[in-house]
Structures are given as structure tokens and as C-alpha cells.
Amino acid sequence: MEAPTKNNMKLGLMVLAGLVVLILTLYGIGKNEHLFGSNFQLKVRFTNVSGLMTGNNIRFAGIQVGTVKDIEIVNDTTIEVTMLIDQRVKPFIHNNAVASIGTEGLMGNKVINITPSTKTAPEAAAGSTLPAQRNINTDEMLQTLYRTNNNIADISDGLKNTVHRIQGSVALWAILNDTSLAMRIRSSLVHIDRAASNAESITRDISSLVEQTKKGQGSVGKLLTDTAFYQNLDQAVQTIDSAGKKAGDLAKHFDEMTVRVQEYIDSGRGPVNALLKDSAIVMKLNASLDNIQKGTDGFSQNMEALKHNFLFRGYFRRLEKEKKKQSTNTVVR
Numbered sequence: 001m002e003a004p005t006k007n008n009m010k011l012g013l014m015v016l017a018g019l020v021v022l023i024l025t026l027y028g029i030g031k032n033e034h035l036f037g038s039n040f041q042l043k044v045r046f047t048n049v050s051g052l053m054t055g056n057n058i059r060f061a062g063i064q065v066g067t068v069k070d071i072e073i074v075n076d077t078t079i080e081v082t083m084l085i086d087q088r089v090k091p092f093i094h095n096n097a098v099a100s101i102g103t104e105g106l107m108g109n110k111v112i113n114i115t116p117s118t119k120t121a122p123e124a125a126a127g128s129t130l131p132a133q134r135n136i137n138t139d140e141m142l143q144t145l146y147r148t149n150n151n152i153a154d155i156s157d158g159l160k161n162t163v164h165r166i167q168g169s170v171a172l173w174a175i176l177n178d179t180s181l182a183m184r185i186r187s188s189l190v191h192i193d194r195a196a197s198n199a200e201s202i203t204r205d206i207s208s209l210v211e212q213t214k215k216g217q218g219s220v221g222k223l224l225t226d227t228a229f230y231q232n233l234d235q236a237v238q239t240i241d242s243a244g245k246k247a248g249d250l251a252k253h254f255d256e257m258t259v260r261v262q263e264y265i266d267s268g269r270g271p272v273n274a275l276l277k278d279s280a281i282v283m284k285l286n287a288s289l290d291n292i293q294k295g296t297d298g299f300s301q302n303m304e305a306l307k308h309n310f311l312f313r314g315y316f317r318r319l320e321k322e323k324k325k326q327s328t329n330t331v332v333r
Contacts, residue, residue: 038087039066040126044099044112045080050135052101052110058083060097060114065089068112083112093130096121100133 049071058066066085074080085093096117104111114130124130166172175181 039084040087040090041069042083042085042093042124043080043127043129044083044132045074045078045129046101046132046135047077047079048135049079049081050101050110052081052112056110056112057104058085058112058114060085060089060093061116062113063089065114081112090126091123092116093124094121095124095128095130097124097130098133099130101135 052068052071054068054071056068057064058068066083068081069084070082072080072082083099093114094117096119098115098117100113100115102111102113103109115133
């Protein structure tokens with residue numbers, strides 16, 4: 001009796017031990033502990049792990065490569081996460097790869113995503129610490145969305161008030177209903193375009209004038225570059241200045257002469273005083289002018305009589321013919 005009992009106890013213990021080993025093996029495989037393969041460790045430090053737990057998956061460029069082995073609080077602002085990663089992906093992970101905490105799907109478990117960098121860097125050694133990317137917390141996202149919604153609401157209220165004001169604006173609707181406004185605006189644009197074209201043409205002309213001036217062409221260019229023209233202009237200015245001085249001297253002499261004539265008139269001396277104050281001389285001058293006028297009239301009458309005299313008639317006719325020829329030649333020219 002004792003032998004079968006002992007055998008049953010041994011069999012039970014062996015079955016129990018096998019079950020424990022099987023459970024542990026299944027648990028290890030379920031947690032991707034890579035019991036039958038080699039692996040290495042990498043570390044990363046976050047300020048907030050956002051619910052990350054031991055055993056969560058690790059992905060490199062979207063590929064499952066390991067699990068979270070340990071999470072340790074270093075201080076009040078730093079949490080260190082130890083990652084257990086498959087040895088086969090070690091050559092592809094470099095020191096500048098960035099680790100960040102994400103989510104499997106929309107509301108799934110937390111994962112660590114390792115994103116490779118485009119820049120070259122040495123291979124990450126076992127036990128090294130990768131740089132971490134700051135995670136976007138769900139609470140922060142909700143707060144941001146809340147502020148955004150409030151801003152959108154304020155903007156919507158402002159747009160609503162603006163629309164109401166536009167709808168209630170009689171002047172604005174009068175402008176919009178004015179069919180001739182488009183024609184006037186089009187005409188104004190045409191005038192503006194013409195003015196712009198004219199301004200462009202004037203600018204080109206001014207530019208051309210400046211270029212000609214720089215090259216010494218044109219009157220302005222010659223004025224600025226021709227030394228001979230400058231000398232002639234300087235001489236002309238000197239001549240004008242000399243003429244001005246002479247005119248000043250002449251005016252001075254004329255003024256002195258006027259003063260002297262005034263003195264003669266006031267003192268009663270000289271022919272000027274006699275001419276202006278002596279009435280007899282004035283009468284004689286008038287008589288002389290009358291005699292000269294009468295002599296001139298008599299001479300004219302004598303010349304007219306000679307024209308009709310048969311002795312001098314031919315002479316005067318020849319003179320008239322010559323005058324007509326000269327006038328004809330002048331008209332032809």
C-alpha cells in the first residue's frame with residue numbers, strides 16, 4: 001500500500017511542477033520576454049509616462065521589437081524606463097533615435113515608439129540612454145481643445161454680429177444695388193492703368209535723360225561735361241557782369257547830369273532854362289516849325305508839278321516802272 005501511495009505522490013508533484021513550468025513559459029512568451037532568443041537593454045527618461053506599465057510593447061519604425069522591463073522614478077521630474085529589445089534590431093538603432101510614448105490604436109495600451117533619425121550617428125550601445133520626445137498629454141489636448149472651442153465661439157459671435165450689421169446697413173446695400181457702380185469702378189481702373197502707363201513712360205524718359213546726361217549727350221549733358229561750353233558760359237556771365245557795372249556807371253552819370261540840369265533850371269542859367277522858361281524862344285521855335293512845314297508842303301507841290309511837266313514826265317515814268325519790277329520780283333521770291 002505504501003508503494004503505490006508514494007508513486008502517486010511523486011506523479012502528482014511532477015505534474016504540478018510541469019504545470020508551473022508551462023504557465024511560466026506561456027507567461028514569458030505572452031509578454032514577449034524572448035526566453036529563447038538574445039536581447040539587450042536600452043534606457044530612456046521621461047517627465048511623464050502617461051500610464052505606461054511594465055510589459056508594454058516597444059516598436060521601432062512601427063515594428064514590434066521588445067517590451068518594457070522596468071519603470072523607476074529617479075526624482076520628482078524624471079522617470080527612467082528600461083527597455084528590453086531584440087538583439088537582431090541592434091544594428092539599426094543609433095544614438096540619435098528618439099523614443100516617445102504612444103497608444104495602440106485610439107484607446108489601446110501604451111507603447112514606446114522608437115523613431116530613427118535621418119542623420120548619421122553611431123550605433124546605440126547596450127545600456128545607453130536614448131533621447132526622449134515630450135509626450136502630448138490627453139489632459140493638455142483637452143484643455144487646448146477647450147480653449148480652441150472658446151476662441152471659435154468668440155469668432156463665431158463676432159462673425160454673427162458682423163453679418164447682422166451688414167444686413168442692416170442701408171448704405172452698403174445701396175452701393176451693392178447700384179448697377180452703375182461697376183461701370184464707374186471699371187472706368188476708374190482704366191484711368192488708373194493709363195496713369196500707371198504714363199508714369200512708366202515718364203520714368204523711362206527720365207532714365208533715358210539721365211543716361212544721356214551721364215554720357216555727355218544732349219544740352220544738359222554738354223552743359224555738365226563740356227568744359228569749353230562752361231568756359232564760354234563763364235565768359236558770358238563775366239560780360240553780363242561787366243555790362244551791368246557799365247550800366248550802373250551810366251545810370252550814375254545820368255543821375256548826376258539830371259541833378260545838374262535841375263540846378264540849371266532852378267538857377268535860371270543855360271539854354272535849357274531859356275528853352276523852358278523864355279516864351280519868346282518858344283514862339284520863335286513854333287514859327288520856325290511852321291515855316292519848315294510850309295516849305296515841305298511847297299516842295300511837295302513843286303515835285304508834283306514836275307511830274308506832269310513834259311520835260312520830266314519820262315523820267316518819273318521810268319522810276320515807276322523800275323519800282324513795279326522790283327515789287328514783282330519781291331513777290332515771286
